[in-house]
Amino acid sequence: LSGEENPAHLEQVIRLPGQQYDEESGLYYNRHRYYNPGQGRYITQDPIGLRGGWNLYNYPLNPVSEIDPLGLSMWDDAKSGSCTDGFCNALSFIIGPSKFDSEEDAALDALKNINNQSICSGTEYGGLICKDVKNKYFATTPISGTNDGLTLSALACPQNTTNSADYHTHGMEEAGYENNKFSPLDISDNYKNYRNGYLGTPDGTFGKVDISYKTVTYQKNKLTDHCEIR
Incomplete structure (x- = not known):
């Protein structure tokens, strides 16, 4: 002193x-x-x-x-x-947020919690997946976008954590949109930001863009596929 x-x-x-x-x-x-x-x-x-x-x-x-x-x-x-x-x-x-041993589990949990609301409102929601100093993963609170878009650029992970991925939903089924898969812009943004991407779709599909392996994969029936008033 x-x-x-x-x-x-x-x-x-x-x-x-x-x-x-x-x-x-x-x-x-x-x-x-x-x-x-x-x-x-x-x-x-x-x-x-x-x-x-x-x-x-x-x-x-x-x-x-x-x-x-x-x-x-x-x-x-x-x-x-x-x-x-x-x-x-x-x-x-x-x-605080729920923490998981894997990035994918954190993203799946976040999408399970928000996909119903996304389908009901026809609005995209999303956030970031962060990793703390003990290698535990968690999701930030989701923000809302529009029926066909969402901007995550203003988001950041908390102090002493790192951003490894993002997650978002695709609202409800709409004519003229391919809501049940990643858009080309979704995928290009993940590579531009050098982070994996996770997606929740209106038919209950859980998608992943893996930038390390350069793959896009989908798992059916992992999320809710209809609107439930809660």
């Missing part, structure tokens, strides 16, 4: 973990609440309550090497699936 000493009396309000120093109180400002560097904890309770853990005053990170600029880091990391250790990992089992 000697790096925070200021014998020359220079004006520097940003402290080691990226927090803003409040001169009047001697506390560090983290937007949602104040952190007491002497006690190593926040002075007010977590605004998200027990959802952030049993200790309502805990600073969940290493205050020298990591930051929590909003005072909400553990909850966000657990929900996104980016953390793999400690209490954050335990919390992630409750509020």
Whole structure:
């Protein structure tokens, strides 16, 4: 902590973990609440309550090497699936995404969860498949597109994870569209982004573009093939 000493009396309000120093109180400002560097904890309770853990005053990170600029880091990391250790990992089992040993299993689970809604609404849905540092795979929350298109370029995997694939649906059966297979644009986008692609179709087919083996494969009857009002 000697790096925070200021014998020359220079004006520097940003402290080691990226927090803003409040001169009047001697506390560090983290937007949602104040952190007491002497006690190593926040002075007010977590605004998200027990959802952030049993200790309502805990600073969940290493205050020298990591930051929590909003005072909400553990909850966000657990929900996104980016953390793999400690209490954050335990919390992630409750509020985070389901994780799998294979990329394909993660994609299949995501498509099973969204294909019914896609068929009912006639809308394409999709997201990314991410891999954490322990080689576990999970899907990001799906976003919606239109009846014949979806843009995933603005999506990114959480911090400390890598993107290995994407997944999307093809809505409902429509005249003039080949909804039950990858479009040429689907396939070219996977090669351009250098990631595998997974597809859920209105007839319940589960498709895969494997860019390493340069193959496109389909498995019938893996997903729902009709609209169920739930």
